[in-house]
Amino acid sequence: MSTFVLLTLTGLALAAMYFLLAAGLSLIFGLMDVLNFAHGAFFTWGAYSAWWTIDQVSPAGTGSTPAFFLAIVVATVVGAALATIVEVGLLRPLYARPIFQVLVTLGAGLTLSQLTSVIWRPDARVFAQPNWLSDTSTILGARVPNNRFLLIAAALLVLAGMLLFLKKTRYGLIVRAGAENREMVRALGIDVDRAFTLVFALGGALAGLGGAFGAAYFGSIDPSFGSVNLIFAFIVVVIGGLGSVTGSALAAVVIGLAQQFGNYYTSWAGDFVIVLLLAAVLLLRPGGLMGSTR
Amino acid sequence: MTSTTIERSATARTGTEPILRLANVHSYIAESHILQGISFDVLPGRVTVLLGRNGAGKTTTLRTILGLLPAREGTITLDGANLTRDSVHAVVRRGIGYVPEDRDVFAGLTVEQNLRLAQRPGATGERLARAYDLFPDLKKRGAQRAGSLSGGQQQMVAIARALVNDNRLLLIDEPSKGLAPVVVNQVTEALVAVKGTTTILLVEQNLAMARALGDDAVIIDDGRVVHAGSMDEVSGDEALQARYLGVGGHA
Numbered sequence: 091m092s093t094f095v096l097l098t099l100t101g102l103a104l105a106a107m108y109f110l111l112a113a114g115l116s117l118i119f120g121l122m123d124v125l126n127f128a129h130g131a132f133f134t135w136g137a138y139s140a141w142w143t144i145d146q147v148s149p150a151g152t153g154s155t156p157a158f159f160l161a162i163v164v165a166t167v168v169g170a171a172l173a174t175i176v177e178v179g180l181l182r183p184l185y186a187r188p189i190f191q192v193l194v195t196l197g198a199g200l201t202l203s204q205l206t207s208v209i210w211r212p213d214a215r216v217f218a219q220p221n222w223l224s225d226t227s228t229i230l231g232a233r234v235p236n237n238r239f240l241l242i243a244a245a246l247l248v249l250a251g252m253l254l255f256l257k258k259t260r261y262g263l264i265v266r267a268g269a270e271n272r273e274m275v276r277a278l279g280i281d282v283d284r285a286f287t288l289v290f291a292l293g294g295a296l297a298g299l300g301g302a303f304g305a306a307y308f309g310s311i312d313p314s315f316g317s318v319n320l321i322f323a324f325i326v327v328v329i330g331g332l333g334s335v336t337g338s339a340l341a342a343v344v345i346g347l348a349q350q351f352g353n354y355y356t357s358w359a360g361d362f363v364i365v366l367l368l369a370a371v372l373l374l375r376p377g378g379l380m381g382s383t384r
Numbered sequence: 385m386t387s388t389t390i391e392r393s394a395t396a397r398t399g400t401e402p403i404l405r406l407a408n409v410h411s412y413i414a415e416s417h418i419l420q421g422i423s424f425d426v427l428p429g430r431v432t433v434l435l436g437r438n439g440a441g442k443t444t445t446l447r448t449i450l451g452l453l454p455a456r457e458g459t460i461t462l463d464g465a466n467l468t469r470d471s472v473h474a475v476v477r478r479g480i481g482y483v484p485e486d487r488d489v490f491a492g493l494t495v496e497q498n499l500r501l502a503q504r505p506g507a508t509g510e511r512l513a514r515a516y517d518l519f520p521d522l523k524k525r526g527a528q529r530a531g532s533l534s535g536g537q538q539q540m541v542a543i544a545r546a547l548v549n550d551n552r553l554l555l556i557d558e559p560s561k562g563l564a565p566v567v568v569n570q571v572t573e574a575l576v577a578v579k580g581t582t583t584i585l586l587v588e589q590n591l592a593m594a595r596a597l598g599d600d601a602v603i604i605d606d607g608r609v610v611h612a613g614s615m616d617e618v619s620g621d622e623a624l625q626a627r628y629l630g631v632g633g634h635a
Contacts, residue, residue, distance in 0.1 A: 263501045267490040274488040277450055278502045278545070279476035 092231035097350045099229070103238035105346025106245030107307055110300030111323035112330065112338040113252060114293025120269040120333020121289050123188065127195040128176050130320030131202035132294045135172055136165035136301025137311040138206050141217050153218035162302045169298020170291045172202065177290035182283065199317070207313040214312040217305040224309070237306040244303060245339075248296060252335050265289055269333050322349075325364060329371045331381025340379055401464070403428045403553055403583050404449070409458035411448040418444045420607035421458065426553065426600075431584040433598035433615055437630050441607040442587040443485055446555045449585075450482060451475045463552065477504060481546030485557040485587075489541045491531025495522055498530050502545040515544040518574050536567035543574065553583045560590040572596050591629070595619050603628045 111133055118126050140161035147157040176198050184190045219237065226233035256262040264285045268275045276282050297316075304319065305311045326345050330337030345364055353360030371378060402425035411419040418441050426432045434442045447453045449460055451472040460468045467475045476482070490498050499512060516523040519540040525533065530541055539559055546554050559575065560568045572593050578584070579597060588594045594601070598615030605628050611618070618624060 260501070263493065263497055266492055267501055270490050270492060271488055273452060274484065274490070275501075276472040277452065277476060277482045277484065279473050279480075279504050279549075280501075281471075281473045 092233075093354070095230045095232035096234055097354055098347065099232070099234045099238050099242075101347035101350030102343065103241045103307060103346070104350060105342040105344075106241045107300055107304045108319070108322055108326050108346055109245045109339050109342035110248060110296050110303065111319055112326040112342055113248065113335055114296045115323055116327045116330065116333055116335060116338045117252075117265065117289050118293050119327065121265050121272075122185075122286050124181065124191050124195065126290075126293070127192065127320070128173075128199035128202065129195075129293065129297050129323070130316030130318075131199040132169045132172050132297035132316070133301040133304065133319060134203050134206055134311075134313060134316030136169045136298030137217075137305040137315050138210060138215075138301075139168040139298070140165040140302035140305055141215055141311055142210070144218055148218065153220050153223075155220045155222070158220050158223065158306075162299065165298040165302035166295045167298070169301065170295035173294020173297070174287060174291045176294075177287050181290075182286075199320075203313050203316060212313055214310045216310050217308070219306050219309075223306060237303075241303045241307055244299070245342075248299070249335065249339050256335065261285060261288060322364070325368050327378075329368060329378055331378025334378065334380040337378055337380030400427055402426055403463060404585065405459075405461045406445070406449070407459050407461075409445075409448060409455045409460060411444060411453045411455050413444065413453065418607050419448060419455075422604065422607065422609055423458075424602045424609055424612055426583060426585050428583050429580065430599040431579055431586055431597045431615075432600040432602060433594045434585060434587045434602050434604065435589075435594065435618065435629055436604040437628065438589075440604045442604060443557055444607075445604065446482070446557055446585070446587060449475075449555060450480065479550070479552035481549060481551040481554045483542045483546050483554065483556040483559060485561060487535075487538045487542040489530040489533075489538045489545075491529065493530055494527050495530055495533070495541055496526040498541050499544055499548050503548050507549045511550065512548050515547040518547065518577060519544055534567075536563050536570065539563060539567070539571055540574070543571070543578075547578065551582060553585065554578075555585050557587045558589060559586075560588060560593050568593060591619075591625075 111129065115126060115129050118124055143161040143164045144153045144157045147160060148154045176195070180194045180198055181191055184194060223237045223240065224235060226235050227239070256266055264275060264280055264282070268282055268285055272282055301316065304315065322345060326338055326341045329344065330339070330341030344367065348363045348367060349360040352363040404426035407423050409419050409422045410417070422441070422445060434445060436442050444453060448455050451467070451470060455468050458468070459466055462478050462480070465478065467478060490501070493501065499515065503512065521537060522540055522544060525537070530538060533541065543556070543559065546556070556575070559571050563571065568590065575597055584597070586594070586597060588597070595615065601611070601613060601615045601618040602609055603611040603618065603624070610628055611624060
């Protein structure tokens, strides 16, 4: 029983991290038709800027609570800032050329990730976090690290916030309408390019936030941190349905749990099960769990 | 040039300055040269009907005015201001409402959300209320997803969306397309009610609707203006209709 509880909660925490990465990817693709391969780099930079912040603020090897929360804010801001730069500087001139966009996000992603190893060396860094966060709580006999709960709570807050944003705000309406028919949104006199930048920045902020929490989850980071998780995030987006935030949340839970349980009972099944799930969804529901038919 | 004399005729007849003027406008879809020097005026307070066969360039004309397609040559002015090179949202914000050919309502949004999204800064609640008054059917369905509405109701949403702002000009593309005759009558009635409160450039293949609404008529063929005059004149000229609209026995 305790193993089951531990695996479930850890799987949900992993799901929460994938969701933070996938939600932005999904919104960006839904509105802009851009496959953003730079998204993993925003995640990596979120993780590194969080680690760097704690390193600057706290004495070596320890992470104080204020430092951790400051690190989360810094990671979110860095993610948003990088995303804005990539969107305005690199993508905007290329909206008429989809293939170039893919190449440019891929190039930006590789460059940004490499930059972390240039600045902070390529070897893994231990992510110092406050004791209360790495300590465990006992739930039904399972000793679960507290950062798992924080990660799950953060993802739930983000999910609720995004749904409110999409349903209740004017920009949310623009994003949803733009995902259906960008040209018609323009023909209503709305500057869609501004919505693009906003969505990209929002996605980058979530990726940065996810990177900081991901660093706490794994306990250490390296320059390939984002690219590894980006693959799973893309799978989450496809399974969930492109453009659907709720779908991404649902798919993230499926993937997170499958990976945790698969990896616990075998040494190989975790990732294999995910690929099988992906294949099954693509065959049976090509639009994804919550996807539209477009 | 014949098209230049034709283009001036409506203005010359009435002596008023046009709201919209197209002068020698050329535009392309990919590399196909669709509009080959279109010139005509739309006069304030009137309904100008753009007629012509399928593929003549009617929809392309509306899309070029909006900037959805760039005009590679020529000028388009609204109230004297040149908007040929402006971005789509800048053009629309000068006061243009657009009802596209395929309605293009946002299926995943509710009726109310469709209309609210269309409200530009400065749009009043009063206009929204009036749009609802025009289509009581929509008022009841404010919370319904636009994608679940019938074709006729979607057309009403599309028209209402153009009415929630204080527009100088409405561009309406084939509002009768794909609708049952009963619904066409409903839509025609609604547009008759709108007529006179604003200026309209209407693309319409349905001659009955064109007659019911039109004051002026511009006929285009192969991307050029071939006739401009009053709607009555076109209605009474069967030879003209046969030659350019593909109606009547000689087509």
